[in-house]
Amino acid sequence: MMFKSTLSGLAGRPRAFDGVLEQAGRIILGKDHEIRLAIACLLANGHLLIEDLPGMGKTTLAHTLARLLGLHFSRIQFTSDLLPADITGVSIFERDKSEFRFLPGPVFAQLVLADEINRATPKTQSALLEAMEEGQVTAEGQTRMLPTPFFVIATQNPAHQIGTFPLPESQLDRFLMRLELGYPDRAAERALLAAGGQRRRVEELTPLLAPDELPALQLEASNIHAAGPLIDYVQALVEATRQNPAFQHGLSPRAGLALLAAARAWAWLAGRDMVLPDDVQAVLPAVARHRLRSAQGGGYALAEDIAALIRSVAIP
Amino acid sequence: MSTPAREALDRHATPWLFATALATTAPHFMHQPPWLSAVAGALLLWAVWLWWKDQRLPGRWILIPLVGAGSAGILFEFHTLFGRDAGVAMLVMFMNMKLLELKSQRDATVVVTLGYFLLLTHYLYSQSIPTGLWLLATMWLVTATLIRLHGGPSSRPRDTLRHAGLLCLQAIPFMLVLFLLFPRISGPLWGLPSDAFTGKTGLSDSMSPGSIAQLVQNGDIAFRVRFDGALPPRQKLYWRGPVMEQFDGTTWHQYKGRQPAAQLESLSPPIGYESTLEAHNQRWLLALDAPVALPPEAALSGTLTAINSKPVHERQRFRLTSSLDYRFNPSEDPLVLRRNLALPANRNPQSRALAAQWRAANAPEAIIAKALALFAADFTYTLQPPLLGVHGIDDFLFQTKRGFCEHYAAAFVVLMRGAGIPARVVGGYQGGEFNPLDGYLVVRQSDAHAWAEVWLDGQGWRRVDPTAAVSPNRIETGIADALAFGEPLPMLIQIRADWIRTLRYRWEAINNAWNQSVLGYDPQRQREFLARLGLPDADWRSLTIALGSACGLLVAGLMGWALYKQPQRDPVVRLWHQALRHLARRKVDCAPWETPLDLARRVREQRPELAEAFQRVVDAYLVARYGNTDKHLKTLRDAVARLRQ
Numbered sequence: 039m040m041f042k043s044t045l046s047g048l049a050g051r052p053r054a055f056d057g058v059l060e061q062a063g064r065i066i067l068g069k070d071h072e073i074r075l076a077i078a079c080l081l082a083n084g085h086l087l088i089e090d091l092p093g094m095g096k097t098t099l100a101h102t103l104a105r106l107l108g109l110h111f112s113r114i115q116f117t118s119d120l121l122p123a124d125i126t127g128v129s130i131f132e133r134d135k136s137e138f139r140f141l142p143g144p145v146f147a148q149l150v151l152a153d154e155i156n157r158a159t160p161k162t163q164s165a166l167l168e169a170m171e172e173g174q175v176t177a178e179g180q181t182r183m184l185p186t187p188f189f190v191i192a193t194q195n196p197a198h199q200i201g202t203f204p205l206p207e208s209q210l211d212r213f214l215m216r217l218e219l220g221y222p223d224r225a226a227e228r229a230l231l232a233a234g235g236q237r238r239r240v241e242e243l244t245p246l247l248a249p250d251e252l253p254a255l256q257l258e259a260s261n262i263h264a265a266g267p268l269i270d271y272v273q274a275l276v277e278a279t280r281q282n283p284a285f286q287h288g289l290s291p292r293a294g295l296a297l298l299a300a301a302r303a304w305a306w307l308a309g310r311d312m313v314l315p316d317d318v319q320a321v322l323p324a325v326a327r328h329r330l331r332s333a334q335g336g337g338y339a340l341a342e343d344i345a346a347l348i349r350s351v352a353i354p
Numbered sequence: 355m356s357t358p359a360r361e362a363l364d365r366h367a368t369p370w371l372f373a374t375a376l377a378t379t380a381p382h383f384m385h386q387p388p389w390l391s392a393v394a395g396a397l398l399l400w401a402v403w404l405w406w407k408d409q410r411l412p413g414r415w416i417l418i419p420l421v422g423a424g425s426a427g428i429l430f431e432f433h434t435l436f437g438r439d440a441g442v443a444m445l446v447m448f449m450n451m452k453l454l455e456l457k458s459q460r461d462a463t464v465v466v467t468l469g470y471f472l473l474l475t476h477y478l479y480s481q482s483i484p485t486g487l488w489l490l491a492t493m494w495l496v497t498a499t500l501i502r503l504h505g506g507p508s509s510r511p512r513d514t515l516r517h518a519g520l521l522c523l524q525a526i527p528f529m530l531v532l533f534l535l536f537p538r539i540s541g542p543l544w545g546l547p548s549d550a551f552t553g554k555t556g557l558s559d560s561m562s563p564g565s566i567a568q569l570v571q572n573g574d575i576a577f578r579v580r581f582d583g584a585l586p587p588r589q590k591l592y593w594r595g596p597v598m599e600q601f602d603g604t605t606w607h608q609y610k611g612r613q614p615a616a617q618l619e620s621l622s623p624p625i626g627y628e629s630t631l632e633a634h635n636q637r638w639l640l641a642l643d644a645p646v647a648l649p650p651e652a653a654l655s656g657t658l659t660a661i662n663s664k665p666v667h668e669r670q671r672f673r674l675t676s677s678l679d680y681r682f683n684p685s686e687d688p689l690v691l692r693r694n695l696a697l698p699a700n701r702n703p704q705s706r707a708l709a710a711q712w713r714a715a716n717a718p719e720a721i722i723a724k725a726l727a728l729f730a731a732d733f734t735y736t737l738q739p740p741l742l743g744v745h746g747i748d749d750f751l752f753q754t755k756r757g758f759c760e761h762y763a764a765a766f767v768v769l770m771r772g773a774g775i776p777a778r779v780v781g782g783y784q785g786g787e788f789n790p791l792d793g794y795l796v797v798r799q800s801d802a803h804a805w806a807e808v809w810l811d812g813q814g815w816r817r818v819d820p821t822a823a824v825s826p827n828r829i830e831t832g833i834a835d836a837l838a839f840g841e842p843l844p845m846l847i848q849i850r851a852d853w854i855r856t857l858r859y860r861w862e863a864i865n866n867a868w869n870q871s872v873l874g875y876d877p878q879r880q881r882e883f884l885a886r887l888g889l890p891d892a893d894w895r896s897l898t899i900a901l902g903s904a905c906g907l908l909v910a911g912l913m914g915w916a917l918y919k920q921p922q923r924d925p926v927v928r929l930w931h932q933a934l935r936h937l938a939r940r941k942v943d944c945a946p947w948e949t950p951l952d953l954a955r956r957v958r959e960q961r962p963e964l965a966e967a968f969q970r971v972v973d974a975y976l977v978a979r980y981g982n983t984d985k986h987l988k989t990l991r992d993a994v995a996r997l998r999q
Binding site: 263265267268281283311312313314315316319348349350351352353 | 366510945946947948949950951952976977979980981982
């Protein structure tokens with residue numbers, strides 16, 4: 039649901055992220071909506087899961103965002119023999135000082151790209167997911183804080199591929215949003231083929247934000263006004279998931295909070311100082327689908343079911 | 355918006371339709387031919403199975419022959435497709451066939467409509483309290499199905515049922531008003547097609563050995579009586595039915611020709627009572643012997659039977675007065691007397707010889723006493739008498755000596771006629787059971803009885819009950835005490851445990867109250883009720899006015915209540931809804947889930963001339979409703995006003 043406010047009265051604020059959106063749109067062609075969702079996710083201080091087949095531009099998207107937002111970036115390629123210490127870091131003994139020195143792992147970065155997270159064993163996955171949840175890493179009895187902001191963009195191949203460990207439901211819940219990029223449309227693919235790959239151009243991007251600018255913007259986004267009727271609407275949607283037979287179970291209260299936070303970020307991106315039902319409807323599929331289980335087959339909730347859910351709830 | 359008719363049916367709504375079909379047709383299974391019920395049940399099971407297995411529904415090449423075969427079966431069974439039984443059978447059959455054709459929303463709507471219609475048909479068979487309760491519950495279910503088909507509050511059955519229950523509850527005041535005020539026509543609440551009048555039990559106008567014994571095995575209620583004063587003694591409770599004067603050797607018949615009018619002299623103060631007669635399809639009213647005042651539509655026959663102008667095809671109330679002691683036709687027409695002395699020439703020689711022997715030596719009173727003494731000596735009162743031959747009375751009097759009231763009455767009358775005393779058989783009921791809970795005397799088919807009447811010079815016709823000589827208990831306490839254990843009496847009247855009896859009394863009192871006040875609510879009662887409300891002499895015009903105003907008041911009351919219950923609307927929302935109504939009048943409808951911005955986009959496409967004004971309304975509304983300020987009400991008001999210009 040592309041949202042473009044033409045309302046003079048509602049678009050009063052300068053759009054700090056218009057440049058980011060525009061530049062990222064030139065790298066990932068024809069995926070403006072997904073890019074906007076990914077940025078909203080980061081603005082809401084949430085982690086992002088991108089799930090699609092190999093070669094759809096997942097890694098490129100993560101790279102692009104890190105570049106444009108001026109974040110310290112590291113990438114972990116998950117493999118089946120990756121160990122927790124490969125993520126968190128190890129202590130090595132320094133002979134000249136006669137002491138152990140901690141070598142921080144790749145997780146100590148502002149934006150961590152966890153590539154193909156479902157290729158690693160559950161033990162390694164949970165090391166990363168703990169870091170995501172706590173914002174800190176405990177190794178060898180010592181707790182070390184992770185930098186702020188701290189984002190994880192994890193990519194994942196669909197679980198039916200051979201040799202993968204699908205993330206359990208409890209860990210899926212730690213990702214604010216889950217995106218599928220999908221195939222580009224004809225025009226975008228034509229442009230992509232003509233340009234000959236986009237990875238190279240990522241390196242040429244210049245950061246649009248200073249590293250310490252993002253937390254202030256996040257704070258601003260989290261203060262967007264959500265009026266009583268809007269909160270009623272979020273609550274009605276969450277309640278509707280609990281009664282809808284298309285889902286095995288409903289959304290948790292934490293998911294409700296996530297939905298509201300994502301909607302706030304979405305509204306902020308549109309330059310508004312209040313959340314509208316449109317914002318909630320726009321982010322709902324990305325926030326809710328991986329948190330719900332379809333009653334038929336047990337996979338993620340179907341996009342049609344989410345659309346039907348929206349149609350079943352009156353806007354207060 | 356797409357039309358709901360073409361929409362595919364929601365798979366989860368289908369069980370509701372099965373339940374509707376089952377609940378609306380199942381009670382008919384009790385009185386339908388078994389093959390029909392079996393076919394209907396099989397169709398339902400087939401439909402459920404197809405649904406369960408998610409199989410394709412049968413095609414036309416199966417359905418059309420099926421419809422043909424079903425109709426042919428009904429035609430073969432009932433020899434018609436019309437009338438009550440055949441019509442209902444068709445409905446039941448088609449209801450269950452429709453389940454094999456549930457493809458679209460439209461098919462489902464047909465099932466629901468048929469379900470509502472089938473509800474009515476049950477009243478053609480029974481109007482009892484259980485039927486009423488069952489139909490109320492079924493109406494609730496059918497309404498819930500209808501709600502479920504159209505989405506409903508949620509897909510949970512509990513919510514759907516609650517919603518339907520609320521709707522039904524809201525309909526109850528209207529039901530009461532319509533019941534009380536809708537202009538009544540004379541006749542039953544449920545007019546029946548003519549084939550409904552078959553198979554009613556009750557006395558018939560002829561009597562042969564065994565006919566009453568068979569009737570006595572039926573526990574159905576024949577009529578209920580409420581006396582104005584105290585209950586008369588039990589042994590005087592003779593309810594007079596047909597008088598049978600003609601005997602062909604086996605069977606007694608009523609005389610069909612003209613009878614001279616009865617001359618009745620009342621010897622004791624008259625007793626007033628109201629009798630509610632169940633349908634028996636005959637004209638006699640079963641008044642207490644002997645009736646002195648009758649309702650205007652009835653007349654007294656020459657044999658003292660109260661005769662109605664029309665057969666009693668439905669439960670009817672009559673106001674009667676009787677005198678327990680009377681003198682009846684002390685000077686009788688010689689033709690009548692001759693008729694009551696006639697005996698078939700070559701039948702029962704032994705009995706006639708015995709009677710002739712008595713006649714030679716005794717006065718009439720002594721002959722009667724002799725005959726009664728004969729019965730009292732070694733006769734047995736039983737419901738299961740042995741079979742009798744051609745000379746039935748002889749066989750009974752001299753060999754088997756076991757019989758029921760019709761045997762005693764018949765044998766007594768034959769003896770009297772043989773002895774030259776005019777005599778005849780009277781059919782009717784004797785006794786009854788007093789229900790202390792509602793003060794009604796209940797007379798059942800099991801109280802059916804036959805007794806004799808003899809004509810004595812100077813006294814007129816006098817009742818003699820030979821059964822009383824054989825079994826005094828029959829008259830004094832009732833049939834259950836008079837018969838030996840193991841006789842085939844209805845369970846109901848055999849059980850003598852106190853608590854069961856109390857329970858039965860209570861149930862019958864409730865039933866009677868239902869009959870009297872609900873089913874018996876006729877034009878007369880309606881007039882009385884309206885007169886009490888201050889509307890004397892109400893005709894259909896004033897009734898219609900009263901009905902209209904009562905319904906109007908109810909609607910106004912319910913709406914007022916709904917408005918009161920609704921929380922005070924936010925002025926912002928009220929203005930927004932004004933704008934939406936304005937759009938709706940211009941054919942732009944807003945779905946409840948559609949956001950104002952999406953709606954504004956649609957208005958731009960569909961009604962470009964409204965777009966600008968509406969956009970202003972949307973801007974003001976969004977800021978006022980979702981923004982962090984309450985200062986924008988005026989902007990919104992202005993914007994809505996401009997849109998509506």
